[in-house]
Amino acid sequence: xxxxxxxxxxxxxxxxxxxxxxxxSSSIFNTWLWYKQDPGEGPVxxxxxxxxxxxxxxxxxxxxxxxxxxxxxLNISASIPSDVGIYFCAGxxxxxxxxxxxxxxxxxxxxxx
Amino acid sequence: EAGVxxxxxxxxxxxxxxxxxxxxxxxxxxxxxWYRRVMGKExxxxxxxxxxxxxxxxxxxxxxxxxxxxxxxxxxxKVQPAELEDSGVYFCASSQGxxxxxxxxxTQYFGPGTRxxxx
Numbered sequence: 290x291x292x293x294x295x296x297x298x299x300x301x302x303x304x305x306x307x308x309x310x311x312x313x314s315s316s317i318f319n320t321w322l323w324y325k326q327d328p329g330e331g332p333v334x335x336x337x338x339x340x341x342x343x344x345x346x347x348x349x350x351x352x353x354x355x356x357x358x359x360x361x362x363l364n365i366s367a368s369i370p371s372d373v374g375i376y377f378c379a380g381x382x383x384x385x386x387x388x389x390x391x392x393x394x395x396x397x398x399x400x401x402x
Numbered sequence: 403e404a405g406v407x408x409x410x411x412x413x414x415x416x417x418x419x420x421x422x423x424x425x426x427x428x429x430x431x432x433x434x435x436w437y438r439r440v441m442g443k444e445x446x447x448x449x450x451x452x453x454x455x456x457x458x459x460x461x462x463x464x465x466x467x468x469x470x471x472x473x474x475x476x477x478x479x480k481v482q483p484a485e486l487e488d489s490g491v492y493f494c495a496s497s498q499g500x501x502x503x504x505x506x507x508x509t510q511y512f513g514p515g516t517r518x519x520x521x
Contacts, residue, residue, distance in 0.1 A: 332445070
């Protein structure tokens with residue numbers, strides 16, 4: 290089946306630093322999504338990317354949909370303590386019955402004040 | 403607008419017992435999904451409803467799992483009998499539009515999850 294390789298697995302950074310994480314796949318996806326999960330909560334959508342090459346920002350977050358449709362990255366600038374959590378990438382095909390999300394294993398982000 | 407809700411938030415049962423999880427999607431969302439995350443692993447798709455119909459249940463682990471969505475509103479996921487490997491966090495998600503079209507209408511919004519522990 291399809292698999293997403295998400296890296297790094299975990300990150301420990303100081304408040305104010307920038308963060309970068311990425312996902313790669315051997316398969317093509319038509320949509321890339323980035324979710325964040327806080328403890329005891331479900332994944333919350335941060336950014337959705339629908340077109341190859343698309344670069345989208347949401348506040349301090351920036352994500353790009355790779356040209357090959359097989360990768361995506363998420364950048365967080367000027368990190369703050371509330372950025373702590375698990376970040377998941379997810380790919381989705383569209384068309385036919387391909388609606389299920391395929392997730393990466395997540396990146397655990399710790400921000401030291 | 404209320405988000406996706408799930409009940410219970412936690413469930414601890416013994417091997418061989420039965421557990422039923424409930425999900426209430428966002429009002430007006432015809433598409434409802436179940437996912438599961440086993441500790442240390444990625445979140446994995448279980449099944450997808452469109453209204454009351456099962457669109458795809460290819461991710462269901464085995465026949466001990468039964469999902470229903472009577473009336474096309476809330477959904478239940480029953481595990482009977484539960485085994486140790488069923489432990490994990492079960493997420494429900496819903497989306498408004500036809501996922502075939504892609505785009506924002508197909509965006510899936512997740513509930514807080516039910517943490518199931520089988521002893």
